Structure formats: C-alpha cells, structure tokens
Amino acid sequence: MSLNNNTSIGKIPKSKRNVLNRPASSSILEGDFYLSSRLDMENESITPTYKSKLFTLFKQIEKEFDMLYQENQNLHDKIDLLNEKLEKETYDKPDCIDFENNISKVLGKKLSSASQKSKTAHKLKAQTSKIVSSFKTPSFNCTLVKDYSGHKDGVWEVSVARPGVPVIGTASADHTAHIWGIESTRNLLQYQGHSGSVNSIRFHPSKDLVLTGSGDCTAHIWQAVLNWDLPKGQSSEEELDDEIEDRIDSKIPALRTPVRELFGHTGAVSAAEWISGAEQIITASWDRLAILHDVETGTSLVQLAGHDQELTHTATHPTQKLAVTSSRDTTFRLWDFRESVHSVSVFQGHVESVTSVVFAKEEKVVSSSDDRSVKVWDLKNMRSPVATIRLDSAVNRLSVSPNGFIAIPHDNRNIRLYDLTGQRLARLPRSSRQGHNRMVACATWADEVLNGINLFTCGFDRRVLGWSIQSMKDL
Structure with missing residues (x-):
C-alpha cells in the first residue's frame, strides 16, 4: 500500500516505512486485490479466458500468503503470552528483581x-x-466496542466529526473515503472523487463539509449529506464474493464531485487540515512543501518551504493560527500564521522520520517517529523535550485526548496509552478476536464519549475499531 495513486498488484508484507520510502512513481501498493485496481488486465488484447485464469492464480497466491501471514501472527501472539507470563512470575518472586544497576x-x-x-x-x-x-495492575479498562469494516484496502486515517454529529470518517488506499454511523456501524456515504489513495480526512468544525488529501496530488472539500436509513452492511467476519460486495456497495450513496479542489502540489498529499477559523487549509505533501490555501476561492496563498524530504503529516492548533508539519528529514516545524509575516521554527529531536506531530493541552506538542520514540514538548521552551517515551516499535499517527492521554499506534500492531509525563497507562487488548492484525496506522480520540466509545483506531488490516477507555477509578 502506498500514498501515491498507482494501482495494487498484491499484498506486500512490509512495514509502512518501506512503503513510504518508495518514490511517488512506485507501482506497488500494499493491500488486497480488487477488480477496479487491475488496470493492466483491461487491455483489449487479453482474452476473457486468460483474464479469468490470471484472476484465479492471483486469488490462490493471495490465499496462500494470508495463511502464512496468519501463522506468523499466531507465533507473535504466543510470544506475547510467554512474555506476560514471565512478567507475572517475576512479580511473584520479587527477589529476582535486579536492584544493582539502580542503587x-x-x-x-x-x-x-x-x-x-x-x-x-x-x-x-x-x-x-x-x-x-x-x-x-492496569489502571485502565480497555474494551473493544465496535468494528467498522468495508474498505477494500488499508485505512490510513480515522477522524471524528464535531460534537453532536455521531459519525466518523475514514481515508483509505482503496481511493475512497467513507462516513460511518458510530452506533450502527453503517457505511452512510462513500466519497469517490479522488483518483489516488486517500491519505487523510478531517471534518469541518461547524459545517457538514469534509476535507481529504490524496495521492493524486490534490485535496478536496466535499459535502457530507448523509442517509441515516441505510440497511446495515456486512459483518467483519463474513466472507462475501465480489458479486455480493458490489450489491452491498450499490446501496451506499456515492459522491464523486467535490465542492472545491485544492491544487498546487506535485507530489502525493499526505495530510490536510483546517486552520483555526476554517477560512484556510494547510496541506502537506511528498513534494517537500506545505501550502496554505484559501477555502472560499481554493487558491494557494503561500508555499511553506524548508523541509529537506517528504512531509508525512500536518496538524493545527484548535484555537490559534498555528500549524506543525513533520517530515522524513527527522525534523518538524512550527508555523505561525497569526501575523502577516509567517514565521517558522525548526525542531530536531528524532533520528528517523517524524511520522506525526499534534498539539496537546497546556501548550504542549507531541511528536512521533520511526525511531521508536514519542516526545513531549513545551511550546514556551522547545529546545529539548520535557518527556521522552521509548518504545519497541515504530510509531504512526498518534492522538492526544482532551485530558492529556496519548494513544500510540505501532507498526507491530500494538496500541499503547501514556500520559504527557511519559508514564505508561495501558496497552489495548490484542488477540485473534480483538485488536488489529496488521500495522496500526492511526489512533484518534473523540472529544466526548460516543455510545460508550472514546477512541478509534485503523490499520492495514482494513479495519476501523471503536474502543471504550475508562479509568478504573471511574468504574
């Protein structure tokens, strides 16, 4: 799977780091086969019989790969169980704890x-x-509540609508963005206006508008007019053939025309976000640029240059005209749009690609990286981080809750919770029936508890999960 707009030719068992390291012209995407992505089979010179044989062979290869992959994941689960058992035995025998290094x-x-x-x-x-x-013992109760399934390729990002609108949006490498009812898990709308992977999705803070960024080098603003009376879609455990899937998809309203298209980039748009006030938009791209756009006219206002490599993410301050951009050049930048002359500050603290940076409460900024660390920074003094969280796997697009809890999604399928001081709080369940079985690409907190759910995650297993995270003190 990739952020660019090329087609899929099969499942590639590589982490997102190797995928992102490929240039935008790469022809390999990680994800499942689906008919619309096989453009190379649509050549008129290939007979229908030959096409059918190729399709059957690809299906057999895909099935065999899935079996091998599942065996590998089962072995990983057994290793995790053994590690947990070892930790428990160590607790039961405190004399085994080595105090020598500490005192x-x-x-x-x-x-x-x-x-x-x-x-x-x-x-x-x-x-x-x-x-x-x-x-x-863990101080948090983490429970899987909902499973939203329907995408045909990996899901890059999940976003929650404004308070009072109980829906989430998802951006996928299958070239579509979906809107889901949180309680019903119904797919209420498919946006099909992009010609490449949809890499990010954000709801307007006060209107029924959605912003998406894509591998087709554009960002789109489109209107989310929802039909709440749709029949419920398929269960995540059902295996349907293509004919049945197409019939279900036909019942879901599809939108193909945006309200506004934002141009200016020559590379895949990895992320797009509303600036405070929603009169402007910032986009981040693989062309090493961020661009500030005017929402009303769709024109590019200014190009924000300076990063040495591809941009991976952008986020904005909820109340001030501030934005951050992260890059594969191991840095992130803080952009200040409060004055007529835009200022920028460069921050270095990671040794590998910075995968995301977000604003948090108390004027904090939290950054994640492929170097297996998360760092917490103070906006008033950002010469060095105030807390560093060392982890065992590369980190993807994280999220910070209103009360300061950091949800950290990993390449190794784990999701961990920490606070802004770097204290570990919990690890979300992960088993054959709970959690993700591929890389977790994004985690997103809800500003309020929605039908018992306050955290959403998505990943390369094409699933979006809704979690209930509760402190044991509140139970």
Whole structure:
C-alpha cells in the first residue's frame, strides 16, 4: 500500500516505512486485490479466458500468503503470552528483581552521618517503589466496542466529526473515503472523487463539509449529506464474493464531485487540515512543501518551504493560527500564521522520520517517529523535550485526548496509552478476536464519549475499531 495513486498488484508484507520510502512513481501498493485496481488486465488484447485464469492464480497466491501471514501472527501472539507470563512470575518472586544497576552507587558510598543514612534510605525507597510500580495492575479498562469494516484496502486515517454529529470518517488506499454511523456501524456515504489513495480526512468544525488529501496530488472539500436509513452492511467476519460486495456497495450513496479542489502540489498529499477559523487549509505533501490555501476561492496563498524530504503529516492548533508539519528529514516545524509575516521554527529531536506531530493541552506538542520514540514538548521552551517515551516499535499517527492521554499506534500492531509525563497507562487488548492484525496506522480520540466509545483506531488490516477507555477509578 502506498500514498501515491498507482494501482495494487498484491499484498506486500512490509512495514509502512518501506512503503513510504518508495518514490511517488512506485507501482506497488500494499493491500488486497480488487477488480477496479487491475488496470493492466483491461487491455483489449487479453482474452476473457486468460483474464479469468490470471484472476484465479492471483486469488490462490493471495490465499496462500494470508495463511502464512496468519501463522506468523499466531507465533507473535504466543510470544506475547510467554512474555506476560514471565512478567507475572517475576512479580511473584520479587527477589529476582535486579536492584544493582539502580542503587549500586548509593550502596557503594561511605555513610558518614545519620543524615546521610536517612537521605540514602529515602532514595532507596523511591527507586524501589519505581521498580515495583511497573508490576502494578492496569489502571485502565480497555474494551473493544465496535468494528467498522468495508474498505477494500488499508485505512490510513480515522477522524471524528464535531460534537453532536455521531459519525466518523475514514481515508483509505482503496481511493475512497467513507462516513460511518458510530452506533450502527453503517457505511452512510462513500466519497469517490479522488483518483489516488486517500491519505487523510478531517471534518469541518461547524459545517457538514469534509476535507481529504490524496495521492493524486490534490485535496478536496466535499459535502457530507448523509442517509441515516441505510440497511446495515456486512459483518467483519463474513466472507462475501465480489458479486455480493458490489450489491452491498450499490446501496451506499456515492459522491464523486467535490465542492472545491485544492491544487498546487506535485507530489502525493499526505495530510490536510483546517486552520483555526476554517477560512484556510494547510496541506502537506511528498513534494517537500506545505501550502496554505484559501477555502472560499481554493487558491494557494503561500508555499511553506524548508523541509529537506517528504512531509508525512500536518496538524493545527484548535484555537490559534498555528500549524506543525513533520517530515522524513527527522525534523518538524512550527508555523505561525497569526501575523502577516509567517514565521517558522525548526525542531530536531528524532533520528528517523517524524511520522506525526499534534498539539496537546497546556501548550504542549507531541511528536512521533520511526525511531521508536514519542516526545513531549513545551511550546514556551522547545529546545529539548520535557518527556521522552521509548518504545519497541515504530510509531504512526498518534492522538492526544482532551485530558492529556496519548494513544500510540505501532507498526507491530500494538496500541499503547501514556500520559504527557511519559508514564505508561495501558496497552489495548490484542488477540485473534480483538485488536488489529496488521500495522496500526492511526489512533484518534473523540472529544466526548460516543455510545460508550472514546477512541478509534485503523490499520492495514482494513479495519476501523471503536474502543471504550475508562479509568478504573471511574468504574
């Protein structure tokens, strides 16, 4: 799967990092086969019989790959269970905990007075408490509530509509964006106006408008007029042939014409976002540029240059005209549009591609990277991060809740929760029936609890999941 607008020729068992490293002209996309993507089979010189044979062969290859992939995932699940069992056994036998690295320096000092002994005892107690705290029971209850299935390729992003409108939007490499009813899990609308992978989706803060960015080098603004009386779509566990899928798709309203098209980029648009006030839009692209657009006219106002490599993401401040852009050049930039002369600040803290940067409460900024870390920054002093979270897998598009909880989606299918101080809170369940079985591309918090759901995630398994995240104190 890729962010560009080329077609899919099969499933590629590679992480999104290798996919993104390919140039925009790459002809390989990760995802499932589907008839509309096989343009190379539509040549009139190929007979229908030959087409049918090729289709059958591709299906057999795809099925065999899925079996191998599932075996591999089962082995990973067994390893996770063994690791959890090992942690439990360590907790049951606290004598096995190695304190040497933490207090060897303290114990090695000569204690010359009672006050020194008291201080050392206090430090020892604090360090011991820190170690033991890592074995405490989880303080959050994480439950899978809803499963939204229907995309034919990986899902890059999920977004939640404004308060009072109980829908979510999804952007997929299958060239479509979908609007879903949160409670019913019904697919209410398909936007089919893009000719490439749809890489991002954002709802207007006050109107029934949606903004999408695509591998076709454009961003579209389109109107989400929804039909709430549609029949419920297929279950995620059903396996339907192409004929039945087409019949279900035909019942879902399709929109192909945008209200406004935003041009100016020469590479895939990786992300697009409304500036505070929704009179302007910022787009980030693989052409190394971000562009500020006027919503009313669709014209490009200014090109924001400076990044040395492809841009991976952009986000805006909820109340001020500030934006951040992240790039594969290991940096992210803060753009200030509050004055007539736009200012920019460059921040270096990661050693690999920065995959996303978002604003958080208390004037904080949180960045994620392929270097397996998440960093929390203070806007008032961004020379160095105020907290660094070290992880075991590359991080994708994260999200920060209104109360400061960071949802971190990983390449290794995990989703972890931390707070802004870097304290680990929980890991979402992951099994054969719960969680994602491919890379998790994005996590998005809802500003309010919607039918018991306050977190949404999506990934390369083509699924979008709704989670209930509750503190054990509130239960």
